[in-house]
Each structure stands twice: as structure tokens, then as C-alpha cells.
Amino acid sequence: MSDLAGVSSTLLYAAFLLYLVATILFGGSIRQKGLREGKGLNRWGKLAITVTVIGFVAQLGYFFTRWAAAGHAPVSNLFEFTTFFGMMIVGAFILMFFIYKTAVLGLFALPVAIIIIAYASMFPREISPLIPALQSQWLHIHVTTAALGQAILAISFIAGIIYLVKNIDQSISTKKTKWLETVMFFIVTVVGFIIVTTGFALADYSATFDYVNKEEAAAVMEYNVPALVGPNEGVLVTDGKMSPFVDMPALINAKKLNTVLWSLGAGIILYLAIRLITRKRVAALLQPLVRNVSSDLLDEISYRSVLIGFPVFTLGALIFAMIWAQIAWTRFWGWDPKEVWALITFLFYAAFLHLRLSKGWHGEKSAWLAVIGFGIIMFNLVAVNLVIAGLHSYAG
Amino acid sequence: MGKVKCECGHVNPHGTILCESCGRSLTDEAKKENLVDMRYEGSARRSQTYNKTIIDKVWNFFSSVKVGIWIIVLILVAASFGTILPQEFYIPSNVGPEVYYEDVYGWFGKIYYMIGFHDLYNSIWFSALIAALGVSLVICSLDRVIPLYRALKTQRVDRHESFMKKQRLFAEQPGSLQEADMEKVRAELKKKHYKIREKNGSLLAEKNRFSRWGPYVNHIGLILFLFGAMLRSVQGMYVDELLWIREGETMQIPGTDGEYYVKNDQFTLENYEEGEDSEVFNEAINRVGTVAKNYQTDAILYRDENNGLPGAKPELSEVKHDDIRVNEPMKFDNFAVYQTSFRQDEMKAMHFALTNKETGREFGEVVVDLFDQQAMYDLGNGYKVELLGYYPDFDGFTEEGEPISKSPLPNKPAFLFNMISPEKPDGEVSFVEIQNTMEPLGETTYKMAFKNLETRDVSALTIRKDLTLPILSIGGIIFMIGVIQGAYWNHRRIWIREKDGSIYMAGHTNKNWHGLKREIHTILEGTALPEPEDRQTD
Numbered sequence: 008m009s010d011l012a013g014v015s016s017t018l019l020y021a022a023f024l025l026y027l028v029a030t031i032l033f034g035g036s037i038r039q040k041g042l043r044e045g046k047g048l049n050r051w052g053k054l055a056i057t058v059t060v061i062g063f064v065a066q067l068g069y070f071f072t073r074w075a076a077a078g079h080a081p082v083s084n085l086f087e088f089t090t091f092f093g094m095m096i097v098g099a100f101i102l103m104f105f106i107y108k109t110a111v112l113g114l115f116a117l118p119v120a121i122i123i124i125a126y127a128s129m130f131p132r133e134i135s136p137l138i139p140a141l142q143s144q145w146l147h148i149h150v151t152t153a154a155l156g157q158a159i160l161a162i163s164f165i166a167g168i169i170y171l172v173k174n175i176d177q178s179i180s181t182k183k184t185k186w187l188e189t190v191m192f193f194i195v196t197v198v199g200f201i202i203v204t205t206g207f208a209l210a211d212y213s214a215t216f217d218y219v220n221k222e223e224a225a226a227v228m229e230y231n232v233p234a235l236v237g238p239n240e241g242v243l244v245t246d247g248k249m250s251p252f253v254d255m256p257a258l259i260n261a262k263k264l265n266t267v268l269w270s271l272g273a274g275i276i277l278y279l280a281i282r283l284i285t286r287k288r289v290a291a292l293l294q295p296l297v298r299n300v301s302s303d304l305l306d307e308i309s310y311r312s313v314l315i316g317f318p319v320f321t322l323g324a325l326i327f328a329m330i331w332a333q334i335a336w337t338r339f340w341g342w343d344p345k346e347v348w349a350l351i352t353f354l355f356y357a358a359f360l361h362l363r364l365s366k367g368w369h370g371e372k373s374a375w376l377a378v379i380g381f382g383i384i385m386f387n388l389v390a391v392n393l394v395i396a397g398l399h400s401y402a403g
Numbered sequence: 404m405g406k407v408k409c410e411c412g413h414v415n416p417h418g419t420i421l422c423e424s425c426g427r428s429l430t431d432e433a434k435k436e437n438l439v440d441m442r443y444e445g446s447a448r449r450s451q452t453y454n455k456t457i458i459d460k461v462w463n464f465f466s467s468v469k470v471g472i473w474i475i476v477l478i479l480v481a482a483s484f485g486t487i488l489p490q491e492f493y494i495p496s497n498v499g500p501e502v503y504y505e506d507v508y509g510w511f512g513k514i515y516y517m518i519g520f521h522d523l524y525n526s527i528w529f530s531a532l533i534a535a536l537g538v539s540l541v542i543c544s545l546d547r548v549i550p551l552y553r554a555l556k557t558q559r560v561d562r563h564e565s566f567m568k569k570q571r572l573f574a575e576q577p578g579s580l581q582e583a584d585m586e587k588v589r590a591e592l593k594k595k596h597y598k599i600r601e602k603n604g605s606l607l608a609e610k611n612r613f614s615r616w617g618p619y620v621n622h623i624g625l626i627l628f629l630f631g632a633m634l635r636s637v638q639g640m641y642v643d644e645l646l647w648i649r650e651g652e653t654m655q656i657p658g659t660d661g662e663y664y665v666k667n668d669q670f671t672l673e674n675y676e677e678g679e680d681s682e683v684f685n686e687a688i689n690r691v692g693t694v695a696k697n698y699q700t701d702a703i704l705y706r707d708e709n710n711g712l713p714g715a716k717p718e719l720s721e722v723k724h725d726d727i728r729v730n731e732p733m734k735f736d737n738f739a740v741y742q743t744s745f746r747q748d749e750m751k752a753m754h755f756a757l758t759n760k761e762t763g764r765e766f767g768e769v770v771v772d773l774f775d776q777q778a779m780y781d782l783g784n785g786y787k788v789e790l791l792g793y794y795p796d797f798d799g800f801t802e803e804g805e806p807i808s809k810s811p812l813p814n815k816p817a818f819l820f821n822m823i824s825p826e827k828p829d830g831e832v833s834f835v836e837i838q839n840t841m842e843p844l845g846e847t848t849y850k851m852a853f854k855n856l857e858t859r860d861v862s863a864l865t866i867r868k869d870l871t872l873p874i875l876s877i878g879g880i881i882f883m884i885g886v887i888q889g890a891y892w893n894h895r896r897i898w899i900r901e902k903d904g905s906i907y908m909a910g911h912t913n914k915n916w917h918g919l920k921r922e923i924h925t926i927l928e929g930t931a932l933p934e935p936e937d938r939q940t941d
């Protein structure tokens with residue numbers, strides 16, 4: 008049994024590396040314009056998509072071996088769900104690639120998937136047994152369909168961001184360049200989070216605090232990165248570790264806030280370093296990579312992804328969710344924050360479709376909407392899981 | 404109202420922009436446009452035609468997609484506010500919301516509560532927004548679907564050149580159609596599942612018209628769903644009750660009008676155990692501590708055969724045994740009974756032995772059922788124990804020395820016994836609580852020695868009936884069909900026409916233009932027909 012779990016981890020690792028290689032290969036292939044523009048894929052492009060598919064198959068291998076080891080589909084904690092989401096992004100990318108044969112899509116989609124999988128591995132990775140509420144076939148059905156829907160919608164974001172990188176004039180500083188840099192900064196910050204967390208994990212950093220929790224009871228909290236902010240009435244127990252600058256009130260989860268602060272700090276340093284060294288905006292750095300692709304095609308890929316993803320998302324994140332909620336929680340709808348944010352995502356994309364249809368919001372406007380939509384999806388995945396606790400929050 | 408007669412002879416409803424039949428522009432504005440607006444085929448929509456009476460104005464307001472989008476966005480933003488702090492129904496029930504929000508979240512919580520966001524989803528204004536969405540859905544759909552249907556049904560094969568020239572995909576070339584080319588084109592079109600109609604040397608190829616009905620189908624689904632959700636407030640459609648039931652107890656199931664009873668035979672809580680469960684879980688169990696595996700009530704369902712007979716005692720007949728677990732409710736009629744919560748080890752009965760303090764000899768055991776006490780327990784041979792007082796939730800004494808009980812729940816039971824023996828026929832008084840005995844009226848020879856405690860679990864079952872579920876399900880299914888119909892197919896048309904020594908080609912799709920262009924490219928390959936160009940690119 009645990010052998011199987013070991014094989015599973017190895018396969019995930021392999022998939023991760025293959026995605027990295029494929030990204031580089033896609034980088035080599037971007038001079039071709041995409042089949043729809045009349046030209047076939049070049050050798051790089053063919054190699055890149057082949058490696059991507061092999062990586063995807065490896066990750067499927069991870070998924071099913073872990074399923075066999077655990078006895079339930081590995082979508083039951085944050086690590087598993089987020090990893091699965093990354094895998095579905097690769098899957099959705101492969102799907103869109105075979106429709107539109109656009110290499111540059113891979114150059115952006117794979118890094119996003121890589122960052123998401125790396126982010127996932129920051130959470131506890133052990134195989135967890137299912138609590139009673141999760142013991143249902145609907146766990147698999149609901150979570151996988153919802154993640155697939157979100158992943159297809161993510162491709163819309165990726166095409167949208169490429170559209171913006173390509174079309175926003177970088178020769179002057181405008182509101183648009185600032186917003187686009189904000190998006191880039193967010194991505195850099197996630198990378199910062201991964202670097203900080205991995206760094207201190209490799210160094211085995213651990214500092215324990217005694218503190219007083221929300222219920223005014225004594226409790227213990229372990230930090231895995233040095234404490235900038237400490238828990239309520241926190242007392243550092245471990246010798247020789249950094250003491251926090253301030254203590255937080257009991258209502259705030261100091262450990263999570265501390266991680267956010269570290270990530271932001273690392274993000275700012277990384278981002279400024281890029282800007283200072285290259286003397287260019289991040290989007291301006293990326294611009295040459297996307298010069299050859301047709302804006303019109305990007306717009307269509309973005310829209311098409313929403314058209315394909317919206318029904319899948321609705322089915323998985325709302326309809327299957329309601330069926331399961333009726334069985335597990337006695338009611339199909341309870342205004343739990345996670346439910347509400349799925350509804351908000353649904354409404355947002357409904358608004359997107361209507362804006363395109365009736366107000367003719369194509370091109371740049373549509374691309375911005377795709378970016379915001381993905382922002383909502385990520386908010387639901389990150390903030391609602393970690394900050395706004397509801398019935399859904401997985402242990403972790 | 405005046406109808407509009409087109410040059411081609413077709414009579415169009417008042418307000419038509421493009422002739423339903425030949426496609427000529429009928430209004431001055433439409434004549435000036437470079438590309439025709441094909442969204443609703445230029446059909447006569449009520450909202451674009453009338454704007455006089457108040458009904459017209461309301462109709463026009465709600466049929467506007469712009470307004471519809473605003474409603475959607477408002478609902479979206481409002482809904483997000485409700486997730487900033489927990490809603491009223493998620494806060495602990497032992498504190499009133501007016502204190503809770505301020506206590507826990509300070510001034511922010513106070514304001515949140517004051518503006519009513521603690522119960523946002525039940526507020527009148529939120530319901531009003533949902534209602535507005537429903538109205539908008541009905542009106543906007545009616546406004547469009549009938550004219551669109553008419554226009555698509557009436558369309559002619561040989562559209563006027565002016566119509567074709569104003570299509571986004573268009574080509575014009577001097578020459579005439581060659582039959583060999585046309586054969587090829589027809590064959591290709593058929594291969595791609597186009598329906599072909601021809602007339603006077605003109606050709607119209609069309610496919611997936613049904614996808615145009617997708618939005619209307621999905622809106623009907625939504626309307627049905629909203630209607631179902633509204634029905635919930637109608638009496639008898641919806642039951643939501645909670646039943647706390649102890650092991651061994653049989654209770655009437657609330658919401659069933661006394662028809663059904665349930666017995667809790669046993670409640671079980673299981674945790675995952677290292678060694679017992681798969682070893683891959685060990686790491687997680689070690690990190691988190693305990694992880695629950697199963698909550699289960701072994702239930703027996705009864706029907707009261709005398710239900711409905713006034714005054715008759717219930718006569719229970721067993722319907723079925725069922726194990727109620729999370730995710731596995733017990734179902735009967737339209738009801739479902741769910742495992743929702745539990746309380747473990749509630750005290751049920753206490754065992755005492757009447758004991759001579761000096762010799763330690765016992766003269767029989769007294770079992771006090773905490774829910775059903777006797778006034779006197781006769782132990783035979785002149786030994787008796789009288790229960791003078793029972794204080795289930797003992798909380799000290801009054802100033803007069805009277806024991807008091809905080810609640811009727813046996814959380815901290817205490818007893819006032821009078822111990823009667825052949826030596827002390829009047830009895831000796833002893834006050835007994837857990838781990839503490841007092842002798843308020845002087846030293847006694849006997850004592851009530853604590854022997855044993857019986858406990859049992861209490862299970863919380865939720866009883867639901869929701870007759871709106873079938874309507875909601877049908878609404879959901881129709882919605883999904885509609886969305887898929889509109890999103891995964893698109894309505895494509897290709898027009899080919901020869902007139903006055905020129906060949907005209909035009910193409911239209913309601914979305915996904917690259918796909919159509921690609922398709923036309925393969926269809927025309929190897930023919931002399933001009934390939935339409937996209938005149939709307941960036």
C-alpha cells in the first residue's frame with residue numbers, strides 16, 4: 008500500500024519536471040503563428056506538446072495510484088484538490104491546443120499550472136482518511152467536475168493575459184500597464200510564497216508559541232517560518248528563534264497572516280529585482296514572446312474557453328454541489344461562503360457572456376473580464392478556504 | 404399598427420429592421436451601417452418598437468440586457484458582502500446576534516449587524532433583486548424569442564445583395580457559378596452536416612439552427628428554478644425539523660403530523676484508529692489527532708396506525724430498520740431523516756448501594772433513573788430508601804439552605820435521600836452529589852455508596868421534506884440542456900449567389916468565427932469560388 012503511495016509521489020514529481028521541460032520547448036516554438044494562421048506546428052511545437060501530454064499522463068498516474076493507495080479519489084484535502092486543479096489546467100490546455108494549435112498558449116498555461124502544483128505542495132501532503140461528510144461518491148463527481156470547469160475557465164484567463172501583454176502599449180505608463188503589472192505582481196508573490204515556504208522547510212525551521220486562542224483557552228501554535236507577527240499573548244517556547252515584532256489579537260490567525268506577510272515581502276523583493284535588473288515592466292519583458300500570435304485568435308480562444316467551461320463549471324460547482332449538499336448537509340443550499348463564491352463565479356461568467364453578446368465587449372475588455380473571472384476563482388480557492396472558514400474548509 | 408412592406412413583396416411586422424425574407428435594410432439607420440446587426444436577425448422586437456405607455460416602459464426596462472447585466476452584477480456584489488462575516492445562522496445559538504457581532508468583531512461587527520448584513524440573504528432587498536432577475540428573464544426572453552423564430556423561419560434562400568454585402572464574411576467576384584464547382588461545394592457542405600436549400604441559382608447552407616434556442620431554453624430552466632425556490636414558502640411544501648433523541652427512546656417525528664415515530668436503538672461514533680485502518684492514514688491521524696470515521700444512529704421507523712383517530716392511543720407498527728449515517732439519510736414518503744449531530748455519554752441512571760458505614764455491609768442496590776425516579780425504593784427486610792429531592796443540574800444552595808437545580812437536564816445530578824433501616828425506622832438524611840456526600844441533619848450510620856453510572860448517547864436527527872426538489876431538478880436539467888445547446892454548437896450559414904454577372908459569397912455564425920472561416924476554407928478548396936474575407940479584424 009505505501010509502496011503505491013511512493014510511486015504516486017514520484018509520478019507527480021516527474022509530471023512537474025516534464026511540465027517545466029515542456030514550457031522551455033514551447034518557448035522555442037513560438038515563432039510559428041498557430042495553425043489557424045495557415046502554418047503548421049514546427050518541430051519544437053510538436054515536441055513541446057508531446058512532452059506536455061507525457062507529463063499529463065504521468066500526473067494521471069499519480070492521481071490513480073494515490074486513489075488506489077487511499078481507497079478514495081485524491082481530491083479530499085487542499086494539497087490534493089489544488090494539485091488536481093493544476094492537472095486539469097494542463098488537461099484543458101491540451102484540449103484547447105488541439106482545437107487552436109497555438110504554441111504561445113502553452114508558454115503561459117504550463118507555468119500557471121506549475122505554480123499551482125508547487126503551491127499545492129506547500130500544504131500537508133499526507134493521505135487523509137475521509138470524515139463522514141466526505142464519504143460519498145459525490146465527492147469525486149462534484150469536486151472533479153468543478154475543478155475541470157474552473158480549469159477550462161482558467162485557459163480563458165491565460166488567453167486573456169496573453170492578449171493584454173500583446174496589445175497594451177508598453178511605451179508609456181498608463182492605468183492599463185499598472186493593472187497588468189498588478190496581475191504580474193500577484194503571480195510573482197505566489198512564487199515568493201513558494202520560495203519562502205520551501206526554503207524554511209528545507210532548513211527545518213520550527214518555532215513554537217504558547218498563546219491564548221479565540222475561545223480564551225491556552226493553546227500551542229507552531230510556526231514554520233520566522234514570526235514577524237505572533238499569536239495573541241504569544242510566548243516563544245523554542246530557544247534561539249526569532250521573536251515577533253507584534254502580537255495579533257485572538258481573532259486573527261497570526262500564523263496565516265505571518266505567511267502572507269512573508270510572501271508579500273518576498274514578492275516585493277523579487278518583483279523589484281526584476282524591474283531594477285531589466286529596467287522594464289514584467290509585461291514588457293513578456294511582450295516579445297507573444298508578438299506573432301493573432302489577437303483575434305486569442306480573443307476567440309478566451310471566449311471559447313468560457314463557452315466550454317461555463318456549462319462544466321455550472322454542472323460541477325453548482326448542480327452536483329447542490330445534489331450532494333442535499334444528501335450530506337440536509338439542504339441543497341445554505342449560503343455557506345464557499346457556495347456563495349461558486350454562485351458569484353457563475354454570475355460573473357453569466358455577466359461576461361451577456362456583455363459579449365449584447366454590448367459587444369470583445370478584445371481587450373473581454374480579456375480584462377477573463378482576468379477578473381480567474382481572480383474570483385483563485386479567491387475562492389485560496390482566500391475562502393484559508394480565511395473565511397465555513398463548512399467546506401479542509402483541515403490543513 | 405402599420406406593417407412594413409419590403410420591395411421584395413414580403414410584409415414585415417412593424418419595427419422590423421431587416422426584411423425577414425430577403426434581408427434588405429428597412430430603416431434609415433440600418434441602410435447606413437457597413438455591417439448589419441445580425442443579433443436577432445433584425446427582427447421586430449416589442450422593446451425596440453413601442454415606448455409610450457407605462458407598460459411599454461416597464462417592458463423595455465426589463466427586456467434590456469444592459470439592465471439584466473446590472474441586476475446580475477448587483478446580486479453578485481451583494482452576495483459577496485454576506486461572506487465577510489458569518490451569517491446569523493452560523494453563529495453560536497446561545498448568544499444573541501446583537502451582542503455576538505459587536506463582541507467578536509468590534510465596531511465593524513456592530514455596523515455589519517446594524518445594516519442587516521448578518522442576515523443578508525433573507526433580506527427584503529436581496530429577495531427583490533432575485534425577483535427582478537426573474538422578471539427580467541421572462542420579459543427579455545419573450546421580447547426576443549418570437550421575432551427571432553419568425554425571422555429564421557421566413558428567411559429566403561436568395562438574400563438581397565445588399566444584405567450579403569453587409570455580412571462580416573463576404574466576397575464578391577465577377578463571373579458565374581460553375582456547376583462542377585457547385586457539385587463539389589454541395590458535397591463538402593453535406594459532409595459538414597449543412598442543410599442545403601437552393602433557389603434560382605442561389606444557395607443557402609445552414610446548420611445548428613437549434614443552438615439559437617439555447618439561451619431561451621436555459622432561461623426557462625432558470626425561471627423554473629427560481630419559481631421552485633419561491634414555492635418553498637408555501638405551506639406544506641417544506642419541512643425542516645430537528646429531533647434530539649436518546650438511545651432507547653421512541654419519539655414522534657416532528658413534521659409528520661404524528662403519523663411517524665422513530666426509535667433510537669443505538670448511536671455509534673467511530674474514529675479512525677492506527678493499526679485498524681489502512682496504514683497510509685497513520686501520518687494524518689498522528690498529525691491531526693482523532694479523525695471521525697462514522698456517526699450512526701440505528702433507527703427503527705414506526706407508523707401510528709391510530710393516527711387520525713381522535714383520542715386514540717398511538718398504536719405503533721414497525722415500518723423498517725435503517726442505519727442513519729451522514730450521507731445516508733433514512734427515507735420514507737417524502738421525508739428524509741439525516742444524522743446531523745450528537746451528544747455523547749449523557750448520564751442516564753446512577754447506582755447506589757445502601758451501606759453500613761462501619762461494617763461496610765451492603766443491603767441492596769438502588770438504581771435511580773435520572774429521567775424517571777421513584778419516590779421510594781424498597782430493598783426488603785425493612786431497608787428502604789426514600790428520595791426526598793432530586794436536583795438534576797445541581798447549582799448550590801439558596802440562603803435558606805434549599806438545594807437548587809439550574810436546569811432539568813441531568814448534567815450534575817444531586818439527591819436528597821432518606822435511608823430507612825430496622826435500626827433507624829424514621830430514616831437518616833443524606834445529600835449525595837457526585838464525589839461528595841453531606842449529612843445535613845447529623846451523622847448517619849448508613850450511607851449511599853456510589854456504585855455505577857449508566858450513560859447513553861443522544862443523537863440529533865434532522866427531518867426534511869422538500870416538495871420543491873422535483874421542480875428545482877427539472878429547472879436545473881432544462882438550464883443545463885439550454886446552456887450546452889447554446890455553447891457547444893453554433894448556428895452557421897453560408898450564402899452563395901450569382902447575380903448580374905457577379906458571384907456573391909457571405910457567411911455568418913453567431914459565435915466562433917475562426918471555426919466558420921476554417922470550414923469555409925475547406926469547403927471552397929479546389930473551386931473557383933472566392934473565399935469570403937473577414938471584415939472585422941483588429
Ligand code: HEM
Pocket residue numbers: 354357360361364442465466467468469470471472474475536539540543544547615617618619621622625886889890
Ligand atoms: C443568472 C442569470 C442568467 C444566466 C445564467 C443567463 C445565461 C445565459 C446564457 C448562458 C446565454 C447564452 C450566452 C451565449 O451563448 O453566449 C444567455 C443569453 C442571453 N441572455 Fe441570459 N442569463 C441570465 C440572465 C439574463 C437576463 C436577466 C437577461 C435579460 C435582461 C438575459 C438576456 C439574455 C439574452 C438577450 C441572451 C441572448 C439571446 C440570443 O442570443 O438570442 N439573461 N443567457
